[in-house]
Amino acid sequence: MARAFTPKIVTANDLFEGDVIYLRADGTWSREHGDAAVAQTQERADELLAVAQAQQDVQIGAYLADAELGADGRPLPIHFREAFRTRGPSNYHHGKQAQA
Amino acid sequence: MYSYSEFDEGYVRERVRKFRSQVERRIDGSLTEDEFKPLRLMNGLYLQLHAYMLRVAIPYGTINPAQMRQLADIADKWDKGYGHFTTRQNIQFNWPKLKDVPDMLDALADVGMHAIQTSGNCIRNVTADHFAGAAADEIEDPRPTAELLRQWSTDHPEFTFLPRKFKVAITGSPNDRAVTKAHDIGLRMVRNEAGEPGYEVIVGGGLGRTPMVGKVVREFLPKIDLLPYLEAILQVYNLSGRRDNKYKARIKILVHETGLDEIKTRIEAAFEAQKKHFRGPEPSLVAAIEAAFSQPELDPPVMSISLDTPVRDPLLESWIDTNVSEHKVPGAAIVTVSLKPIGGTPGDATSDQMRVLADLAERYSHNELRVSHEQNIILPHVYRADLPAIHAALREAGMATANVGLISDIIACPGMDYCALATARSIPIAQEISQRFEDIRVQKDIGPLKIKISGCINACGHHHVGHIGILGLDKAGVESYQLTLGGDGTQTATIGTRTGPGFAADEIIPAVERLIDAYLGLRESRDETFLEAYRRVGMEPFKAALYSEAKAHAA
Numbered sequence: 001m002a003r004a005f006t007p008k009i010v011t012a013n014d015l016f017e018g019d020v021i022y023l024r025a026d027g028t029w030s031r032e033h034g035d036a037a038v039a040q041t042q043e044r045a046d047e048l049l050a051v052a053q054a055q056q057d058v059q060i061g062a063y064l065a066d067a068e069l070g071a072d073g074r075p076l077p078i079h080f081r082e083a084f085r086t087r088g089p090s091n092y093h094h095g096k097q098a099q100a
Numbered sequence: 101m102y103s104y105s106e107f108d109e110g111y112v113r114e115r116v117r118k119f120r121s122q123v124e125r126r127i128d129g130s131l132t133e134d135e136f137k138p139l140r141l142m143n144g145l146y147l148q149l150h151a152y153m154l155r156v157a158i159p160y161g162t163i164n165p166a167q168m169r170q171l172a173d174i175a176d177k178w179d180k181g182y183g184h185f186t187t188r189q190n191i192q193f194n195w196p197k198l199k200d201v202p203d204m205l206d207a208l209a210d211v212g213m214h215a216i217q218t219s220g221n222c223i224r225n226v227t228a229d230h231f232a233g234a235a236a237d238e239i240e241d242p243r244p245t246a247e248l249l250r251q252w253s254t255d256h257p258e259f260t261f262l263p264r265k266f267k268v269a270i271t272g273s274p275n276d277r278a279v280t281k282a283h284d285i286g287l288r289m290v291r292n293e294a295g296e297p298g299y300e301v302i303v304g305g306g307l308g309r310t311p312m313v314g315k316v317v318r319e320f321l322p323k324i325d326l327l328p329y330l331e332a333i334l335q336v337y338n339l340s341g342r343r344d345n346k347y348k349a350r351i352k353i354l355v356h357e358t359g360l361d362e363i364k365t366r367i368e369a370a371f372e373a374q375k376k377h378f379r380g381p382e383p384s385l386v387a388a389i390e391a392a393f394s395q396p397e398l399d400p401p402v403m404s405i406s407l408d409t410p411v412r413d414p415l416l417e418s419w420i421d422t423n424v425s426e427h428k429v430p431g432a433a434i435v436t437v438s439l440k441p442i443g444g445t446p447g448d449a450t451s452d453q454m455r456v457l458a459d460l461a462e463r464y465s466h467n468e469l470r471v472s473h474e475q476n477i478i479l480p481h482v483y484r485a486d487l488p489a490i491h492a493a494l495r496e497a498g499m500a501t502a503n504v505g506l507i508s509d510i511i512a513c514p515g516m517d518y519c520a521l522a523t524a525r526s527i528p529i530a531q532e533i534s535q536r537f538e539d540i541r542v543q544k545d546i547g548p549l550k551i552k553i554s555g556c557i558n559a560c561g562h563h564h565v566g567h568i569g570i571l572g573l574d575k576a577g578v579e580s581y582q583l584t585l586g587g588d589g590t591q592t593a594t595i596g597t598r599t600g601p602g603f604a605a606d607e608i609i610p611a612v613e614r615l616i617d618a619y620l621g622l623r624e625s626r627d628e629t630f631l632e633a634y635r636r637v638g639m640e641p642f643k644a645a646l647y648s649e650a651k652a653h654a655a
């Protein structure tokens with residue numbers, strides 16, 4: 001049997017602000033990880049990534065990141081790098097944590 | 101002090117104008133990111149983890165009060181009110197918006213600064229001792245030579261396609277404060293037996309993935325021979341350097357694979373040939389550059405109190421003890437302003453602090469400021485009589501931390517709090533170590549100690565040459581920290597040795613504490629520094645302190 005697929009989301013940086021953004025299911029972008037569309041198969045992940053990469057005029061560097069589903073069904077980051085990206089730096093209250 | 105020639109000013113303005121239109125075309129969608137990325141990188145604009153970052157060059161770490169004030173204004177107007185001074189003598193702004201960057205670049209150009217990054221396989225920036233022109237042990241100010249090298253290499257067609265990028269560092273003192281042994285070429289000024297100044301030439305040093313200490317290819321090179329000799333080195337490298345593998349293309353690999361004797365022979369042969377038709381730069385050019393770096397006239401007042409009289413204020417006394425260095429002119433001094441407050445981010449200064457530094461430089465330091473690769477700010481030419489006033493002003497601005505050269509004077513790269521290449525964070529580790537050893541009496545008891553932290557193998561935090569080096573890694577999805585001991589970035593340069601398995605984020609501070617406890621227990625006297633003790637006893641006692649206890653816990 002094939003190895004279980006780790007769910008994926010698409011993330012990038014906003015072209016104008018540089019802020020971290022996440023691709024929603026409708027192809028628009030959110031500043032929140034929880035809003036990201038979750039791909040449960042590699043095909044769906046590739047599809048989402050293609051949607052993101054087509055939007056050269058709003059995002060930079062779109063890529064797939066592993067995610068898991070939280071109790072509320074919304075995606076949570078797995079790797080610490082992705083967790084940091086949802087918050088901002090740890091030395092100052094800047095970035096997303098300050099906007100929340 | 102060096103200032104822009106007409107040509108440079110025009111060139112920088114033209115670059116900003118071009119970049120402004122490129123940014124506009126990126127924003128309106130007519131440039132793709134693939135097209136735009138090389139353009140923004142050339143102009144110092146990087147994309148980091150949470151935002152863009154603008155990196156501004158501070159050549160030779162030399163900066164004047166007007167420039168420092170402009171950096172403060174830029175930080176307030178287009179960033180979050182602070183800047184980060186790096187180990188490469190740059191300042192980074194961590195939160196610019198794309199549309200604002202051309203305005204930031206114009207504001208920089210107004211004070212003769214720029215963010216242009218030399219890129220590609222050419223001679224990259226030339227770095228110099230941050231005490232240049234002031235240090236008591238200095239033979240000559242190295243900055244005119246550095247500037248000469250920069251001009252010479254910029255115009256040199258043959259050397260714009262080297263196998264790999266190339267970095268040069270110069271110190272005008274026998275005491276190496278410019279980490280010359282960790283550069284492709286390092287130049288350390290020494291005197292020969294006749295007392296004439298010249299250079300010890302070091303080749304093939306570098307940190308990063310394959311750290312190596314540079315090797316001396318010439319113990320004494322007369323000053324006049326410098327350019328022909330460097331040209332010879334570059335010729336040898338150009339002919340024999342590997343171009344097949346990016347990781348093996350640096351000159352350090354060539355030196356390592358070819359052997360020192362053979363390299364020396366080849367360089368000397370090329371030098372002999374070179375000397376026949378190239379004797380060095382025009383004396384008029386050299387004179388013009390030297391004039392641009394001329395020393396301020398120092399005329400220290402005769403002190404009413406002799407320096408040997410004990411200072412009454414213990415805080416002032418403690419600060420003078422650690423943060424003030426000897427100047428070449430008696431009665432003058434060099435102040436190192438620590439940007440390492442306890443629990444703070446190494447190298448960060450707020451806009452208000454930058455303005456205080458500018459004011460102090462104007463009032464007390466003959467309009468000069470320096471940025472050190474150890475992420476501190478230098479007031480290079482002050483009078484000893486003014487030290488109490490300078491200290492008082494720094495205290496008010498939260499910059500009087502008396503810790504230069506001590507355990508809390510930590511170098512740390514931005515790591516995964518900002519850097520897109522990072523494998524782990526470095527700043528919080530630095531913050532926690534300084535908090536753990538907050539008590540200045542404890543720090544002074546521990547004595548001179550350099551801790552250097554990098555957030556990935558690129559080694560921007562110079563961890564290989566830290567007495568204690570810390571490298572942050574991603575170990576199967578967890579932040580993990582690798583320790584090295586015995587590194588040294590001075591004229592006795594050494595690459596640190598790994599202690600063994602790494603430590604998790606919550607284990608690394610206790611591990612550093614165990615190292616310090618072990619050192620305090622085994623040193624022969626208070627005068628034996630951590631590095632000296634390590635050199636005497638070797639790794640074993642430190643290893644035992646690090647790992648036997650950990651094993652006991654695990655058991």
Ligand code: SF4
Nearest residue numbers: 513519522555556560
């Ligand atoms: S060492 Fe690595 S993490 Fe640190 S600044 Fe350099 S590239 Fe970034």
